Amino acid sequence: MARTLSIIVVEQDRDRAMLIVDSLRSAGDHDIHIIASETGLARQIAERSPDVVLIDIASPSRDMLEELTLASGPLDRPVAIFVDQSAEGLGKAAIEAGVSAYVVDGLRADRVTPILEAAVARFHMFQRMRSELAxxxxxxxxxxxxxxxxxxxxxxxxxxxxxxxxxxxxxxxxxxxxxxxxxxxxxxxxxxxx
Amino acid sequence: MNGVAIRVGFIPLVDAAPLIVAQVLGFAAEEGIALDLMRAPSWSALRDLLVHDRIEAAHMLAPMPVAVAMGQGGGAARLDVLSVLSLNGTVIGVSGALAQKMRAGGARFDFADAAAAGQALIAATRGQLRIGVPFPFSMHAELVHYWLAALNLPEVDRIAIRTVPPPMMGQAIAAGEIDAFCVGEPWGSIAVERGIAELLLPGRAIWARAPEKVLAVRHGWLTGEPDLAARMLRASWRAGRWLDDPANHITAAEIIARPEFLDVPSDVVERALSGSFIISARGEQRQVEDFMSFHRGAASFPWRSQAAWIAAQMARRSGSDPVAAARAAREVFRSDTYRQVLGPAGAELPGASEKLEGAIEAPTAVASASGRLILPADGFFDRRIFDPASIGR
The missing domain is CATH 1.10.10.10 (Winged helix-like DNA-binding domain superfamily/Winged helix DNA-binding domain)
Incomplete structure (x- = not known):
């Protein structure tokens, strides 16, 4: 990702947020905004209209995941979700909802940027296929x-x-x-x- | 995704496709830009928009930036060519009356043999042949001059070149203002659909690899915004690669035909992309291999020898110094920028930036960065070869 992206990071844990920000900053001069609480997430994302959304959540329930996915607008921008543990079928549901990357137990400083790059590429490929189909x-x-x-x-x-x-x-x-x-x-x- | 807006002018023609597709299918968004596509009514209007800062980039006739570099094109701002958007893609058509006369004289309308078609056209013409082209500085004008001169039709008293904006070409022939035209698709096929013209030749029958449209920007903008220019160049190049796949032709035709772009029936647009033509109101069909090219065989590479060819032709007609003209023209075909930007993106880069034009008779592997570049046949119909080093000699 050579160019500057505006990225929203949804993360409750302060230390992990710092890890993500450091990792992203080392890859490029990105404009990063951290949202710690999920309340009003949809409104905040709509207002900022970021290029990418990165969500890190320890162990989401199906309802939580659905709400987060909906709020992040996965058809309008690449959304990558990192989870520590995942119940069966959650990853499939997220991908079907349009999430560009769903990563289980993969939040490490050296992995964040390549995963995000792949998510952005996948998002654009799907976007193109959607336009062609339309x-x-x-x-x-x-x-x-x-x-x-x-x-x-x-x-x-x-x-x-x-x-x-x-x-x-x-x-x-x-x-x-x-x-x-x-x-x-x-x-x-x-x-x-x- | 948010994108930095770049205003891009275009003329409603099938060969504006790389820019339209880049925007509609998200190749631009992927680069973080949004192409604000503005349809211009004529080539002079488009040039003025670009020269006067009203747009940043334009779909442009390859000879226009060359003419500006030679001090002929109007406007003082130097224009640079980032890439060739398309090769060929034009047709030569004649009025119904002229077609009838030519057929009576034995013309075959095979849509392939430029020498035979040209001789039949000359034989059927009494007095002046009035030919419509979209702009004085256009590949259309160059091809028509080259073609008829090679067939010994004296330029001065037998040929009258008239400027008609592409969408108006059919009306001009219907009104009897011109006898024939050379125009970019879909406007030749639209004239056939209206029953007012028949198609005689594809432009590629005169020169198999003629640089038709280019992606042009102001030199000052390229210097000031190299990163934006690079992103636009990559987006347009990727769109050209997508357009090159025959599997995408139907989808491409649907997109280009939309009311905000060409506003014509999509199946007429498809003819140019697939090379399947209907040349007369009687439904005669002709198939043309590589009627227009966007990508394969380094089609988008801005060869400096192409610029030199255009400059040499124009200098000869206007009586200006061909050596100075070719030097100025070479500089604005930015093969250097193309290499820098598209090399890392995976484009096939030829080893040299100049070549003999018209010397390749069959697909030939040439020196390139990847070692996989094959250049298709690029001959002129009269088999002449243009050596850029010979200008002025």
Whole structure:
């Protein structure tokens, strides 16, 4: 992590907080803010909008973990959680909620930075896959509507599929609108007329 | 993640893809920056935005920074080229009437043979051939001049080059203001869709590896903000690598086609990315290998010999000193910055920053930092070879 990150560290234990801060500082000139109490965590994180959240908690219950995860916004930024002990299934739940790293019994000065780096990389990879998926899903939905509109035109005017598409395309271009929007309007109005 | 905002201008063209994808898919966010993408109406407007500090970086025609370096492009601020955003990606199209005449004369419209297509075009033209290009300092103008000059069409009285912004190219041909055009995609295919033009050639048929768009910044900004420039360069390079994978073409087309970027149907955008073209309203299909390149074969490396080629062509036409022009042009193609920033990021770095242009006939392994760099064929259609060391001789 060559550049300066704003990092929120959630840690109740003062000594361990110092260990984390020293470890992070040795890796870069980061802007680090420590939150000792979990009350109002969501508000504090929302206000500061940090680049990364690092949470260290001794032995979380499922409810605690869920609350922390929700408060840290794991879909908006990389979140790494360190625990001493973990009940069965907690790690899986955290990762499924979008947490970028869930580390059991791994809080050591020399490990904090590489784990955080991996968490940041993983977060960006997932973020990219989410965006790609959203774009292709939208395209798929639009193409479905266009297919339905083509079908309506083919039946109503007795033309081929290619001709129906060409007609949609040309009308959309002449009107300065998108093919998908025109198709949507056609499908809606055909629904009204039938 | 919070990012430092960098204002980046672009013209709605498929080859703005590396910058659009860098922002939309988070390659920029990963570098801690946010590209504030601003669509400009024309190339001159875009240049003015950059020269006058209204934006920090721009998607730019490769010859524009060269023209500025030669004192021809307007504006005193030196522009530097961080990388080549794309190679090729343009098409040459003709009006329906001209296409009909050419076909009557036996033209095949094979979308491949530049010599045959050019001869057919010349044979079908009476008087002046009016050709629309997006800007006087553009690879489009250079390719058209190079092509027709090699086929012995006298420039002075037979060719009239007109400037038309890319999205307006179809309208200009429909209005009878031009007979033909050379334009970046998707605007050639859009004109085909509207039934007002037919595609004659891809730009790559004239020069197989023509540097088309570059990532340009003000020299002063690069000097003052080297770290931000490096982050933007890495983000755009990673986006280019993503775009290079054919598996990503559909997704890329969907993103680029959005209303805030190109605002055209996504399947028309896909044609340029996949090289599957429809060249006429009758639905004739043509497949072009490597219609445009973003990444492979050091496509984004700003070769100083590319700058020298552009400068030599422009100097010859304007009657200025080719040696001084090429010297100034070489300096603004920042292969040094590219090496410094992208070497550690894993880019294939060629051993040299200049090469003979047009000398590679088949994919060739060349000296590089990793030893794995293969340069694809880069020939001109007339098989001439440009030696940057020969300028002025």
């Amino acid at each position: 774009a292709t899903k939208r395209a798929l939905e639009e193409r479905k509507v266009i297919d339905r509109a083509k079908g309506i035109l083919m039946k109503a005017r007795g033309i081929s599929e290619d001709e129906a598409y060409a007609l949609l395309r040309k009308t959309a271009m002449d009107k300065g609108s998108r093919v998908a929007e025109l198709a949507e309007a056609l499908v809606t109005s055909a629904g009204l007329l039938s």
